[in-house]
Amino acid sequence: MGWRVLPALAIGSALRIGMDTSPAPRPRHQKKDVEKALRYAEQRGWTITVVHSGHLWGTAACGRGCEMSIHSTPENQGNHAKRLRRKVDQCPHDDRARRR
Numbered sequence: 001m002g003w004r005v006l007p008a009l010a011i012g013s014a015l016r017i018g019m020d021t022s023p024a025p026r027p028r029h030q031k032k033d034v035e036k037a038l039r040y041a042e043q044r045g046w047t048i049t050v051v052h053s054g055h056l057w058g059t060a061a062c063g064r065g066c067e068m069s070i071h072s073t074p075e076n077q078g079n080h081a082k083r084l085r086r087k088v089d090q091c092p093h094d095d096r097a098r099r100r
């Protein structure tokens, strides 16, 4: 797990390479529901990539295939957060050994 800031064009390849963590704290999402969902994902080993490109805030990925775009200003932050949590919960790649 971890986070990183990347130019938008580098996202796809960086996710595939599986770049490692950064020592600095991850920037917070300004919508608290979304931020909570991002932490939920991180606690389950997901990697958050911060992009800040237009309406795209970043991406969340389990690292084994699941990925979701995080919007900077979702029309409904509650729904956006819920969708991310559901995606995390439904990840078929969950490896319980990786959990803390």
Ligand SMILES: [Zn+2]
Pocket: 062, 063, 064, 065, 066, 091, 092, 093, 094
């Ligand atoms: Zn997955």
